Amino acid sequence: MKAAVLQMTSGIDPEVNAGRLCEAIAEGAVGGATMLFTPEMSGMIDRDRVRGGPKIVPEEQDAVLSAVRAAAAEHKLWVQLGSLAMRRPDGKFANRGFVIDDRGAVRARYDKIHLFDVDLPTGESWRESAAYAPGGSAIVVETPLGLLGSTICYDLRFPDLYRALSDAGATIFSVPAAFTKPTGVAHWHVLLRARAIEAGAWVFAAAQTGRHEDGRETFGHSLVVDPWGEIVLDMGEGAGLGFADIDPARVADVRGRIPVLQHRRPIPPVSLA
Template sequence: MKIAAIQMRSGLDPDANLAALKPLLAEAAEQGATYALTPEVTLIFPENRDQLRLAAAPFEGHRHLAEVGDLARQHGMFVHVGSLPIPLEDGRFANRSVLFGPDGQQLGTYDKIHLFDADIAGLDAYRESATYKGGDEAVVAAVADFRLGFSICYDMRFPRLYNALANGGATLIAVPAAFTVPTGQAHWHVLLRARAIETGSYVIAAAQGGVHQNGRATYGHSLVVDPWGRIIAELNHDEPGVLVVDIDAAAVAEARQRIPALANARDFAPPGLQS
């Protein structure tokens, strides 16, 4: 089937972001895409909690998500919103991914599991967990002849999640992202290729790109990696755009037969210190 990675430059206004998304989805549909993935923080790209509170809306009855469902039905296409912030009862937010079917109905949701909490020398401590609550469930959903594994951005640094998705039946894994430029230049391609190689799966990564309203700059370079770890298509820039690629389920079976790492994996005890 044909799959599409949608590259965006989302800002602080959900209405404007949705307006920017519409022609990109239409272009993907015109090119024959069955499934389209949008980036992380598609509908609002906030810089701080105050901006989140002003624009984030409850999940039930979410107006912009309803419009995306209408677009999926209009184009007869699976549309996967990479993520958007959803307010929770404890005052924090879920970074939630939402998949719509060609009939416009929601088929699955996933809350980003891994949150970036770090103390970096020379910089203030960064605590994503102060604003977001991490999810606790891996998700796989059916998309035509493929099984789609859900992940979001920073998740890509945690191979155990991708191993669980593949063992749960995933043959295509989505990585919507908003990678910074320095980490993108250093790690984007190698991490995505590694996740494809170790699981024998296709990986599709739809990215934010360029300088955003909130002052942040993101790397772009949306791409698709095949189950052998080859980058088969890439938007080699940070401008908004659409990347449409043909994928074949037989390639997953072939890669897993040639390198049966999933089948050969064994449980083991953690290391102990030996003297």
């Protein structure tokens, strides 16, 4: 099987971003992909919440989601739409990913659980929780590539989530992201390889890249990592579409060699010696 990965530099105009997503779906289908993975915040990146806030609407009104669903149906391609900003009934936002099948139906939704609230040594300060509410549940969903466990960006630093997903049967993880340049350089590759190795699972990490209209800079390097921890695709820093050949049987092969899932045990309470 073949997977397509979109690396993009989302801007502040959802209509423009929707056009690029639909182009990628068409390109992915022509390239023989079974499924396309897109980055976190594929529909819009705008740190100016006064400017960007009014463009964030409830799911049923979101034009980017509608366009992607229509394109997926037209080109008969599954899409893991990394995430879109969605307005919740309580007025807060959700950072929500979608799994869309080749008929355009939404098979699963996942709201990012771990929110990025940090002060970096570079002087950058991020407070995702100022506008976004955390998700309350983890999900797995059947896809042509295997049982997919959804995560988003900062979730990558919390291995307990990936353990729960693999315990639930996940054989692939999606990690759409908009990693900052400093954290990407330091930790992106090693964390993604670690998540793949720990679970003996495929990892698909579609990423934002470059300098965005709102001034932020993201790391790029969209990756596909196999269950042994080998990087089979690294897209570097340029925007574009990449392809990777996927063998779902690789999961059973690796888990058979090192059966870590079978050897997992409940962790007893920690005592202070």
